[in-house]
Amino acid sequence: MSTALAVTYADVARAAEILDGVAHRTPVLTSTRADELADAQVFFKCENFQRIGAFKFRGAYHAISRLSDEQRARGVLAFSSGNHAQAMALAARLLNVKATIVMPHDAPAMKLAATRGYGAEVILYDRNREDREAVAARIVEERGLSLIPPYDHRDVIAGQGTAAKELIEEVGALDYLFVCVGGGGLISGCSIAAKQLAPDCKVIGVEPEAGNDAQRSLRSGEIVDIPVPDTIADGARTQHVGKLVLPILQANVSDILTVSDDQLRSTMRFFAERMKIVVEPTGCLGAAAVLARALPFMGAKVGVIISGGNVDADMFARCITAAEPL
C-alpha cells in the first residue's frame, strides 16, 4: 500500500544522509516517573534540542538541499510565523541560499528578530487585510523564488521522518509511536519511518481538543477544514491537514486522539519539574496523551516525539504556574 504514497522510506533514508552532521542527533530521554504514570516504557525524542529549537529544521534543510542549482541561485520563500520560518532562514543560510519569509505584521518581535538574525529577508503583511498565500504567490511570481510550504511537500515530509528513524535506531522497535499533529508533516514522515523499521508499531497522532480536524479527516476519509482553533498549542492551529498527508495518515496511522490545553499545561510542568526540559505547548501533545494512559499500554514500549521548545519565558511561566501537577 505504501508504494502509492507520495513519500517512501527511501526518501526518509536519503534525507537522513543529507542531514547527517548538519541536524543535531537529538537526545532520547526517559523518566521513571513518566513510566509509572503511563504504565509503559516511554522514550522521549527531544526535538526541542534540535537546531532552531524544533524538528522543522530537518524538513526545511532537506527540501532546500534538493532544489536544482538554478532554483537555489534564485532563492526560496516561506510564509510562517512559527518554527518553519526560522528553520527555513537557518537552512537557507547554511546552504548559501537567499530566504524570503512572509510574516504577519504583528508577529512577536522576538520571532521577527530571530528570523532576520539568520539572514532572511522578512516581508510583513497585514493579516486583517491581506491573504498571506496571495502575498506569497505574488512575490514568488515576481522574483522566481521556490516556495517551500511548512508540511504539504514531499521533501519536507521525508526530512521530518528522520526524527522517528533516529529514535527507533537508538532504542529498538517500538509498540507505539505518539506524534503531535498540526498540518501533518511530522507524523507523515515519522509514520513512514516507523512502518519500515518497526512494522508492528502503532502510530498514534495527537491534536488539541479545540482543533480535531485531523481526527475527523482520518475518520471520514476526506480533508476536514475548520476555523483557526483556540488552543495554546500554536503549532497545531492549522485548519486542515495537507493533501499529501491524508493518504499517509490513512495508510499508516492507527488513530488520532485529542488532549485539552489543561493537559498540555500539566505536561509542560511535568517536563520542567521532573525532566528539567522546556517544551512548547504543541510539543507536549503526544506526551500528554501517553502520561494520561490514553491507551492501556501495560508495559509496552512507547516512543514520543517532543516536537519543539520555542515558547517565550512569560508564556512558559504562565503555563506551568496555572498547571495542576500530574
Place this chain on the structure above:
Amino acid sequence: MSTALAVTYADVARAAEILDGVAHRTPVLTSTRADELADAQVFFKCENFQRIGAFKFRGAYHAISRLSDEQRARGVLAFSSGNHAQAMALAARLLNVKATIVMPHDAPAMKLAATRGYGAEVILYDRNREDREAVAARIVEERGLSLIPPYDHRDVIAGQGTAAKELIEEVGALDYLFVCVGGGGLISGCSIAAKQLAPDCKVIGVEPEAGNDAQRSLRSGEIVDIPVPDTIADGARTQHVGKLVLPILQANVSDILTVSDDQLRSTMRFFAERMKIVVEPTGCLGAAAVLARALPFMGAKVGVIISGGNVDADMFARCITAAEPL
C-alpha cells in the same frame, strides 16, 4: 603539592569506576548564543540531568559504597533539606542500605515526599529550637549509623570530581573550568580532576554576592564563617566551606568570583529560552559569570558545571518572569 591533599586523582578515578553504569553520564550542551555572549567556546556539563536532578548523587553513592559491610548493615544518616537528602536516599536504596535523613519540620512537602519516596526514614526537627547537628549526632550514637556529610568528606569530594572528569574526557582539555561553590565539595573534586586531565586549566569558583565566604576564605587562607546568606541560590546558603575543602581550593583554584541574584535569574531565563533546559538558581552560578564575560576569554575553551535543576515550578516561573533577558 597535591600529594598533601585529602583527595587525589586516584580517588576520583576509583569513584568513576564505581559510578559507571549507576550515575548518568550527563550530556554536554553548547549554544552559539552563549559562545557569542561569553566570547568563548562554552561547554555546559548538565548535572540537572543527573539522577535526583543534581550532581549530589555522585558523591552520595560513592561514599556509601565505600563503607564496610558492617557499616552498611547498620545504615547511614544525613542531615539536609536539599539535594544531598534525596541523593543519599536514592543511593542508599540502590545499595540496599537503610537511610535516615534529618530534615527541618518546615521543609517543602515536595522534598519530604521525594525523600520518603526513595524509601528513607525522615526524622523532623524544629529548626527554631533544635540544632540539627546535635539531633543527628544523637541518632548516630543511638543507632550506630554512619554519618555522610554533604561536602566535607573524602569520598563525597572524590565522587563529585567525576563530573569534571567526564566533561574533559568528552570535550578535551579546557582553558577554564567554572564551578559553583556552596560548601565546596563539587569544586574540590572537579579541581582535582581538572588539574590531572588538563594541567593548564584555570579552575574558577563562583558564589552568590550575598555569601562570598569561600572567596574570603581563599583570599585570607582561613575559613571565614558568615551568617546564612540571603540569596535565591539555596544550594549556596552555606556558612563556610569544609575543612578538607580549603587546602584544595588553595592548591587548585585560581579565583572565586561572585554574581548577583539578578544575574542568576537572567541566566535561568537564558537556559530556558535559548537552551530549553531548567536549571536551579545555584546551578546558574558558573554560567552567570561566564555569560557576563567575568574574564576576558577571547575565544578560550570554557567548561561550566551546571550543578542541578531542582526548582519548583512556581519559583522557576517567578525567576524567569522577573529576569532581564541576557
